[in-house]
Amino acid sequence: MTRNRIHTKEINGKTYYTSAYLADEYFIADRTARKYLEDLPSLADYPSPKFYTKEVMEQAIKKIGKSPEELERIREQRRLSEAESIEEKIREQNHTPLTTPIISKEELSLNKAIKDNIDKLLPLKMFEQFLFAQGYTFDIEQFQNDVVTVTTHENYIPETEERTPEIAKAFERIYKPNSDYLKKFK
Incomplete structure (x- = not known):
């Protein structure tokens, strides 16, 4: 288990x-810091970590x-890199980008x-599910065929022309309130 890093310690009312x-504080490696301090005097009673006075530290x-x-430039760079790493961690945790993605016209159209x-x-789907829960099905194919037949006859065939029995049945199913589109399923 690693020890906590100690930067300063108050001993007998004096900071070491x-x-x-x-x-x-000066953005150097631990080993380099120890190298700068190795020739300088430290408190004798504290071998690890060694403690130094303010004058020795200067x-x-x-x-x-x-x-x-x-030093200020280095501190600013470090703050920016820490902010970027925090932003990166947040992005990884959420799996979502922090900016709004640009949507193309094709995506908007889709x-x-x-x-x-x-x-x-x-x-339609809700109605179909409701009917199913009641034990019925709706004959969508018959309904579509009747709509095509009735629409064609109303718009393209003269009124004077006689209706065939199939066309008459299609009109009856479309316009009758109690039509044959509902079937009880087994």
């Missing part, structure tokens, strides 16, 4: 620093030689056709 503080910082502007089809078919 560790190599972890130097590494994290000597190590001078050895590193990074300017405040360079979505509209799907919605229209649902709007058209939903009442």
